[in-house]
Amino acid sequence: MKTKQYSAKIFEIELENEDGFISFFDxxxxxxxxxxxxxxxxxxxxxxxxxxxxxxxxVFNLEIPVQKKQKTNLESINPIKTLEExxxxxxxxxxxxxxxxxxxxxxxxxxxxxxxxxxxLLLLNRVNSGGSIIINGTxxxxxxxDGSIRCNGDFMMLQASSKANIVFHDVxxxxxxxxxxxxxxxxxxxxxxITPALKETSWV
Amino acid sequence: xxxxxAVISGKGGVGKTTTTANIGLGIAQNDxxxxxxxxxxxxxxxxxxxxxxxxxxxxxxxxxxxxxKLKQALIKSKMSPNLSFLAASQTKDKSVLDSDKISKLxxxxxxxxxxxxxxxxxGIESGYEHTIEFADRALVVVNPEVSSIRDSDxxxxxxxxxxxxxxDGQEVDKFLIINRIDAKMVQSGEMLNSDDxxxxxxxxxxxxxxxxxxxxxxxxxxxxxxxxxxxxxxQAYKRVASRICGEKVDFVDVESHKESFIxxxxxIFK
Numbered sequence: 001m002k003t004k005q006y007s008a009k010i011f012e013i014e015l016e017n018e019d020g021f022i023s024f025f026d027x028x029x030x031x032x033x034x035x036x037x038x039x040x041x042x043x044x045x046x047x048x049x050x051x052x053x054x055x056x057x058x059v060f061n062l063e064i065p066v067q068k069k070q071k072t073n074l075e076s077i078n079p080i081k082t083l084e085e086x087x088x089x090x091x092x093x094x095x096x097x098x099x100x101x102x103x104x105x106x107x108x109x110x111x112x113x114x115x116x117x118x119x120x121l122l123l124l125n126r127v128n129s130g131g132s133i134i135i136n137g138t139x140x141x142x143x144x145x146d147g148s149i150r151c152n153g154d155f156m157m158l159q160a161s162s163k164a165n166i167v168f169h170d171v172x173x174x175x176x177x178x179x180x181x182x183x184x185x186x187x188x189x190x191x192x193x194i195t196p197a198l199k200e201t202s203w204v
Numbered sequence: 205x206x207x208x209x210a211v212i213s214g215k216g217g218v219g220k221t222t223t224t225a226n227i228g229l230g231i232a233q234n235d236x237x238x239x240x241x242x243x244x245x246x247x248x249x250x251x252x253x254x255x256x257x258x259x260x261x262x263x264x265x266x267x268x269x270x271x272x273k274l275k276q277a278l279i280k281s282k283m284s285p286n287l288s289f290l291a292a293s294q295t296k297d298k299s300v301l302d303s304d305k306i307s308k309l310x311x312x313x314x315x316x317x318x319x320x321x322x323x324x325x326x327g328i329e330s331g332y333e334h335t336i337e338f339a340d341r342a343l344v345v346v347n348p349e350v351s352s353i354r355d356s357d358x359x360x361x362x363x364x365x366x367x368x369x370x371x372d373g374q375e376v377d378k379f380l381i382i383n384r385i386d387a388k389m390v391q392s393g394e395m396l397n398s399d400d401x402x403x404x405x406x407x408x409x410x411x412x413x414x415x416x417x418x419x420x421x422x423x424x425x426x427x428x429x430x431x432x433x434x435x436x437x438x439q440a441y442k443r444v445a446s447r448i449c450g451e452k453v454d455f456v457d458v459e460s461h462k463e464s465f466i467x468x469x470x471x472i473f474k
Contacts, residue, residue: 110357110358110360110361110364111354111357111358111361112357112361112362113361126404126406128354128404129350129353129354129404130354130357130358131357146404
């Protein structure tokens, strides 16, 4: 008995709407020329004829043993899996929009004024002594901070004077390190890390 | 239609009333009809600085309550025929103020004068809020020290949220007067310099007034320092008044300190 083992590139696709399927392949069929296409859905002659005309290899409703991969530990399956994921990406991308709740403010925060925000904030002005910002998201301030800041976000970027009071995740940051230039303050492994912006940042 | 200018500072004792008296007189000397109104209800003192100490019979509360006509309460200054004064009440307190009455009074004054200058009380309470309510412009008086700057910052914040012009979608023009600048202390770095103050408050500068010991005597005698041609502070107030009237006047450096030869020699023997 003779056996041969191949590591092939396989592409799985769900067939719901024939027109959508054909228009998708019209645009992308070149990517699939070296792939085996497994189609899950209703077999139909029009699809078969279309795929034949494009010289594509296909099977309908075939279960591939991808799920068992962890048990079998066959390394040859891994590239297939990654390829599948890559190929499917262009289908998903146009639907998903990046979710941001960034607010951009160009307002001088004067003494007695307070900005409270749940999202992220980009402040293009100063925070004067007596003014305060309380924020749960990321914070960037492009001018000097003299007031107080409470930030619980991923990181902060700011330059603070010696008068300022900067609290990041309930830890008071020593503003000795925040003077002179813009600094990035972030929490890495429960430690506050301050990295100065090396180049002079020019804001447009 | 006149322009209403509120003189504000937040902190007390920085020279609001002195500034009001001098600038009011300066504007009058520029041939504009000007009225200065003391809005510090309960604590009248602008009359003393203008030399009108015992001439007040009726005050603005009498006018607002329609007890008398506005003309009866206005006091003409002896120093300039263009300058009038409306006194604050000393028997009532600020609770007598109400927006409708103030609006009526200010509109009457605007019809009569080119400039209506309101001397705001210190602090940021209701008396202050009523002063800024109908202002077209604000003169912010600060001293070069941190507490004065922070209080002014707060006062500007309130002005930007509570004045009628802002509520109507417009903006109140704010101008900064830095008062009591001591050139020697600025140069030695003990006093904040005006660039730092401007950066913090971010409003345009309209004048820098040097510290002048003559101001105390001038206040005591009821003769505003602007009448003294030898006083540096008086000259500085004159320039501010001209700028308010729309003239272009160059800024004079009051922050660099030059010692004369004799002073230097004296310094050696100190």
